[in-house]
Amino acid sequence: MIPRLALYSFYSSYFKAYETKRNRKWGDIAMIRNSGDTADERLNIIVLLKQVPDIEEVKFDTEKGTLDRSSARAEPNPFDLNALEAGVQIKEKSGGTVTVVSMGPPQAESALRDALARGADRAILLTDKNFGGADTLATSYTLASAIKKLGNFDLIICGEKTVDGDTGQVGPEVAEHLGIPHIAYVSEIKKCEKDGFVIVSQVGEYCYLTELKPIGLITVTKDINQPRLPSLRDKLKARKSEIEIWSADDLTNGAESNKFGIMGSPTSVYKITIPSVEGRRGKIFRGTSDESAKKFVEEFKKVLKV
Amino acid sequence: MGEFKGVMVFAEQEDGKIHPVSYELLGKGRDIADKLGVELSCVLLGFQMKNEVSELIYHGADKIFLYDHPSLENFDVIRYKQNIVNLVKEEKPEIFLLGATHLGRSLGPRIAAALKTGLTADCIDLKMDEEGNLIQIRPAFSGNILAHIKTKTRPQMSTVRYKVMEKRERDPTRKGEIIMKNLEVIEDSGMKILKKEKAGEVNITEANIIVSGGRGLKKPDDFKILRELADLLGGVVGSSRPLVDEGWIKREHQVGFSGNTVKPKLYVACGISGSPQHLAGMRDSDVIVAINTDPSAPIFKVADYGIIGDLYEVVPKLIDEIRKNKNKVLS
Numbered sequence: 325m326i327p328r329l330a331l332y333s334f335y336s337s338y339f340k341a342y343e344t345k346r347n348r349k350w351g352d353i354a355m356i357r358n359s360g361d362t363a364d365e366r367l368n369i370i371v372l373l374k375q376v377p378d379i380e381e382v383k384f385d386t387e388k389g390t391l392d393r394s395s396a397r398a399e400p401n402p403f404d405l406n407a408l409e410a411g412v413q414i415k416e417k418s419g420g421t422v423t424v425v426s427m428g429p430p431q432a433e434s435a436l437r438d439a440l441a442r443g444a445d446r447a448i449l450l451t452d453k454n455f456g457g458a459d460t461l462a463t464s465y466t467l468a469s470a471i472k473k474l475g476n477f478d479l480i481i482c483g484e485k486t487v488d489g490d491t492g493q494v495g496p497e498v499a500e501h502l503g504i505p506h507i508a509y510v511s512e513i514k515k516c517e518k519d520g521f522v523i524v525s526q527v528g529e530y531c532y533l534t535e536l537k538p539i540g541l542i543t544v545t546k547d548i549n550q551p552r553l554p555s556l557r558d559k560l561k562a563r564k565s566e567i568e569i570w571s572a573d574d575l576t577n578g579a580e581s582n583k584f585g586i587m588g589s590p591t592s593v594y595k596i597t598i599p600s601v602e603g604r605r606g607k608i609f610r611g612t613s614d615e616s617a618k619k620f621v622e623e624f625k626k627v628l629k630v
Numbered sequence: 631m632g633e634f635k636g637v638m639v640f641a642e643q644e645d646g647k648i649h650p651v652s653y654e655l656l657g658k659g660r661d662i663a664d665k666l667g668v669e670l671s672c673v674l675l676g677f678q679m680k681n682e683v684s685e686l687i688y689h690g691a692d693k694i695f696l697y698d699h700p701s702l703e704n705f706d707v708i709r710y711k712q713n714i715v716n717l718v719k720e721e722k723p724e725i726f727l728l729g730a731t732h733l734g735r736s737l738g739p740r741i742a743a744a745l746k747t748g749l750t751a752d753c754i755d756l757k758m759d760e761e762g763n764l765i766q767i768r769p770a771f772s773g774n775i776l777a778h779i780k781t782k783t784r785p786q787m788s789t790v791r792y793k794v795m796e797k798r799e800r801d802p803t804r805k806g807e808i809i810m811k812n813l814e815v816i817e818d819s820g821m822k823i824l825k826k827e828k829a830g831e832v833n834i835t836e837a838n839i840i841v842s843g844g845r846g847l848k849k850p851d852d853f854k855i856l857r858e859l860a861d862l863l864g865g866v867v868g869s870s871r872p873l874v875d876e877g878w879i880k881r882e883h884q885v886g887f888s889g890n891t892v893k894p895k896l897y898v899a900c901g902i903s904g905s906p907q908h909l910a911g912m913r914d915s916d917v918i919v920a921i922n923t924d925p926s927a928p929i930f931k932v933a934d935y936g937i938i939g940d941l942y943e944v945v946p947k948l949i950d951e952i953r954k955n956k957n958k959v960l961s
Contacts, residue, residue: 379772379906402888460739461748487887488771491751493739496707500743505708505820508736526829527705527732528644533825540820546888547881590748590783597776599769604918605934608925616937617947620919621955 365518366420368477369411371444372467372498373404373426375435376488400435403483405442405551406544411481412443413549414516421445423477425470427455427463433567441554441562448474452572457586460489464497465588469579470570471502479521480541484509495543506541507534511548634784637663638723640714641674641686641694642733644705648674648682651729653689653797655790658756659727660690660798665758668724669693673717675710675813677703687806690798694808695721701815704826705733708819711740716814718745723785725764727756730789738789748781750788754914764788772887772910792835793893794914830882832866839865839896840915842885843873844908846901846922846941850878855945856900862952868892870908886911900941904929921945 375398382396411422424439426432427450436447450470482495499506507525515522521536572581609616637659642649663670672691677700686694697713728734730752742749750766757765764786766779841860843853860867868885885892887907897915902908904927913932920933921941930936937944
């Protein structure tokens with residue numbers, strides 16, 4: 325039989341050690357607690373974060389069909405801030421750490437500083453010219469390679485999607501590369517303990533309450549929380565904090581470099597077009613509201629079928 | 631790549647009912663398969679689905695791969711993924727399509743990553759180039775641009791937006807083959823569903839008529855004016871994001887980039903200026919009506935009909951006029 329999941333060696337060894345602990349009898353757990361060993365209860369969270377252009381401001385060259393990135397401020401992807409907030413809340417409750425991992429150009433450092441100011445403990449930026457031009461498969465492979473290198477963690481949290489790519493694919497693909505379960509569109513975390521999580525998520529017309537075993541990955545929606553604003557003091561502190569920079573060479577131990585960036589990307593954009601706003605009638609009514617309403621109703625009676 | 635042949639569609643089910651997006655995928659899949667001169671197959675996972683299967687054939691499938699097992703009744707991403715990956719490795723389709731629903735957008739990436747192939751999200755059109763490669767067209771940056779994407783690996787995978795493709799007319803005389811598949815049993819997927827319940831009373835993505843309110847509304851209570859119009863038309867109430875963020879109305883009513891993408895027959899935007907984020911969620915509606923005091927509001931650029939006026943005056947008058955018309959018809 326094919327193994328349940330293609331577990332990577334790091335994961336299986338971690339999992340085995342963890343399973344052994346979990347399978348101890350209740351008495352044993354109490355004993356551990358009594359002895360003051362609380363390290364076990366701490367949850368280590370990884371949050372994935374991307375720096376994106378502010379899409380409210382960004383301008384397009386409608387002739388060339390390209391994006392003028394210099395026209396807009398860069399900011400952390402808004403959905404990722406919900407992921408970060410969820411991670412920081414778990415840390416505040418259970419102890420443990422929040423590590424933020426991002427892939428992007430060197431300028432993405434500012435998004436990671438922002439994350440540190442909002443409560444993350446450690447920030448890692450994966451930056452290398454070989455990571456450039458990555459689609460979701462290469463991006464998720466690169467992020468998963470970094471997560472494997474990091475090791476010790478219980479839960480990965482991502483935003484449901486980014487505002488620039490809008491695919492929502494990187495989170496589930498990271499989970500697949502790591503061979504761990506994932507739940508997408510999470511709106512609430514009901515329980516978050518070392519032995520597992522209870523998660524509220526939406527699939528179609530239904531809300532599901534699901535138990536998720538560690539190590540798992542979730543992608544969160546905006547419903548999950550209201551991200552906090554960093555204080556000035558935390559911002560200043562974050563300005564001096566270290567951002568760890570990892571290049572392709574730092575990941576190649578166990579990772580295949582031809583799976584990074586444009587080399588590892590099966591999809592490519594070969595053309596960009598501007599959508600035509602066609603077929604709209606564009607009839608505008610002015611004047612007193614009485615007349616407008618009458619003409620208006622006349623005009624789309626066919627549509628309303630009244 | 632020569633060994634990959636055929637088009638395969640993932641049929642999504644919930645509560646034993648096939649999601650309508652699956653029929654739309656079969657419609658588009660049929661066109662592509664005919665153009666390529668290949669077979670259109672379909673994979674369905676669920677429990678006690680035997681009665682539903684023929685519907686997939688009536689809507690264009692040549693062959694159904696059916697996995698019928700209690701453990702597949704509800705969506706479990708690991709169980710679904712593993713069995714589909716096994717099937718794709720056996721059958722080697724050149725194109726694999728899923729609906730861009732919650733389920734499809736959670737499952738698709740896992741299948742693609744397991745197969746080490748490309749996946750294009752949320753496509754609104756699929757075409758073929760001269761060499762028979764799939765051209766996947768999707769909106770990017772809030773719909774400001776359309777990206778045309780090709781995939782160099784096989785299968786070429788896409789999730790396709792709901793309510794964009796045309797389903798074929800049901801043909802109960804169509805014949806097809808149903809293949810019962812043995813599933814790879816996964817004892818523990820790492821997940822266990824404890825409870826399942828309806829998400830909310832409103833499913834705005836399915837609505838045919840939506841009356842939406844924006845910043846032009848002065849207080850939460852004023853949604854009742856819009857609700858009256860919506861009720862009269864047999865529609866539901868929508869909202870732009872600021873009012874949801876303010877807590878005036880539940881998020882299930884939100885239309886826009888970070889809310890719901892809708893494609894109703896009629897969309898009435900009341901006091902909505904039309905930010906790119908809002909337009910991204912409703913610009914594909916069949917008929918768009920805008921009511922706004924500001925003649926320069928971007929919403930008028932995408933509207934079929936616009937009234938420059940105050941929604942507090944216009945909407946009640948609309949309600950009156952529609953009532954009068956309705957009564958005429960009835961009498």
